[in-house]
Amino acid sequence: MSRAFDARVDAALADRQLKIAVERTAGTAEAKRGAAIGAWPSFGAARERAAAIKDHVIANLGAYLVQFEAAATASGATVHWAATADEACAIVVEICRKAGAKSVARSKSMLGEEIGLPHALEAAGIGRVETDLAEHIIQLAGERPSHIIWPAMHKTREQVSELFHARHREPHVEESIVAMAASARRQLRGEMLGADVGISGANFLIADSGQVCTVTNEGNAELSLVPPRVHIVTAGIEKLVPSMDHAVHLLRLLARSATGAALTQYTTFYAGPKRAGDRDGPEEMHIVLVDNGRSAMRDDGLAEMLRCIRCGACMNHCVVFRQIGGHAYGGTYPGPMGSVLTPALDGLAASRDLPNACTMNGKCQEVCPVAIPLPTLLRGWREKSWREGLEPVTLRSGLGLWAWAARRPWLYRAGVRWAIRAMRLAGRGWIAKLPLAGGWTGGRDFPAPAAESFMDRYRKGER
Template sequence: MSDAPHAEAEAPDFKTRAGIALADRTLKIAIDRTTNTAETKRAAAVGAFPEFEAARERGRAIKDHVIANLGHYLETFERNATASGAKVHWAADDAEARAIVVRLCREAGARSVTRSKSMLGEEIGLPDALAEAGIERVETDLAEHIIQLAGEHPSHIIWPAMHRTREQVADLFREGHVPPPSAEDPGSMVRSARRVLREKFLGADVGISGANFLIADTGATCTVTNEGNAELTTTPPRVHIVTAGIEKLVPSTAHAFALLRLLVRSATGGEMTQYTTFHRGPKRPGDADGPEEMHIVLVDNGRSRMLGDEFRDMLRCIRCGACMNHCVVYRQIGGHAYGGTYPGPMGAVLTPVLDGLAKSRDLPFACTMNGRCAEVCPVRIPLPTLLRAWRGRSWRENLEPRAMRAGLGLWAWVARRPRLYRLASGLGVRALRLMGKGGWVGSVPLAGGWTAYRDLPRPSGKTFMEQYRGGRK
């Protein structure tokens, strides 16, 4: 679907990427530092908010209502945004979205643009498109600034540089900042980044932002940050460009705040971010500041297609990142192993939509189906159900390797014959027991995918049914 020159196009497959990540001990340290903190803070925030479950239900209802009436709210938003002085552009796919943004930058005579964090921008390949157009891109979010210095893509939708340790960031700043930071403590490094970025904020010709929400009844866009970089990105430049997926719509400002109560608690464990800003049109006569032009690029890129299939519920997503913070797979391999724009459980659902199932079928199969992602999702997206749907589609489209299909066919044949199944499982349990040493099984023939990175507990010597019948006597 995409013809953007993404770096991951030449990358190894998922299993290879996951193997590399599992062998990286520094990566595991970096992931644990952030996800453990995120999980603890979210639990505290939810515990201090007795109405959280009711708020989740309201959030789900708001998003479902918008999805069911998307055409109406898109028309309403365009009408009100245009009335405020903004110009609305429609992009059917990533290529069209990139072309629109690059054209707007060229029309503005832009030599440099500042960009606040936007996963939609990553989805459509905007960083590469700006580079190909010869336009300097400055990432203003601190974590995005870090990965720009490293030449990487985000590994998390909230903390893009979570795969980097503080020590690694210090090395990047020493190499990329002139002058380098005075010390390696977080305060000194933040001050160094602020010094480098402040000049870029004031000199940019165009500021590009995403939008956490699009407000239909006012035509406003809403950004949510803790650093204030979005405000410095959208206010000083002459032109402000917003790129947003069409599913970001909400009916009114009140509905946006209802979802903000869920978003912030789920994402960072706070009650509200430091900066929640609503942008409505360009600068007006008498305004102290603001852009002279405001453009809003509404991107479909597969979302309309999702309206009519079993992945419709994924359009509820408010991009909080809670699913990946609690995912046992993500917490072992990080975000880059997923190979797409969106990592974790949400990425395992969205990447096949964006890149095609044939290229990304390993992602739905990487899930353990433990259900933690669905338990913490603030808008109740049934992520395991959606992942099972991709597995089913993969089977129907004959995308599994022949060996897997043959193996599953043999297992199904045995499973439909209870006596044979009990015999086979009994032999299997006893064979595993013989393979075990010290209470664990480290290697199993034909099961290297399971035992390469984990040991299996040595079975007791009897199957579950044998133990169950023995307990009833």
């Protein structure tokens, strides 16, 4: 387990192109989000209201689910319930088979990735075209998303250009973003419009009206909603909000936190299939409501994580994510939010490295638009891992030795003085190699310590 995580991290740290790609996008997102929030004096109050909305829904989830089902059914949609990922995939595949679908047009959905829907469609022999440009890129590359907003964040435009030249029927000639987008349009547009079934996720489910809200930057959700004969929505049960007013409030926070925009380019509300007199739309609409561990999270002390509106701000500001990208985390969801969610979804024994990889600097909680206490939740996973004996013997022994020394201040301070002298001898200003610190020096130099410890300077009256 730990060896696999370490190997992914080592590979990420050694990948110079990855660092360039991540910084290009995350750095821009951080700056834009800062400007957008700085121009919104009431952000703090809006954030408190958003957290209260989500907490209220989570506490009354059963009632809102019943209300949403009734309203969605009244609009003509068919609501399905899935307790697990396998159940959700089976429901979607069965709907596709009943529709005689040979191909589906899918809009970007992290819930779809979480339940393994792309693999389920492939196993069923159903073709899949991704309507989101970044999802198309990673589909061509045979990879998983590395970010919940920008799935192909880990690739530079130069790498995307090479991929399009290798895989597109009519690749671009001019090396520009516009030309590459046109190449993707030529490749995909016919497949999108010819798909039998459209599959999308949902940013919000509105309980009192049965409406579904999708938010995209490319209009790709509409391409999975309007042209196909059948439209399927897959959504986690935590996506519920009581009313349109609550959805709009959360949308203001989502867009600013994700991309720094006041409103995302395409925000769509829809309910039910095509009605008499409508010019377009699907003949059937199905909504698959997925639990997949969410009820257990609510009952096991992780209810606050269900506030998450999937904006990606926590990872854009995370010093760890910015160094290693998303794939190193190994799960569906990367970054701080993924380090909380993955142990809940995949089990702590298989992912205990993630909570331990956090620096606990608290930036993720600071920028979260719904005030999720991510460091607190991560500490909770660390404590549970310790209680259940999942930490390796070497770590438990090492911490035991440290604790033994820390209870003897004279010994601890003597050890610190010796370590400072040894480390200063190992390098001038920066240390390239250091015993027991290979995990750090393998990817970067270690700063040499000051000549004296903090306690020694404090005793001398230095402030």
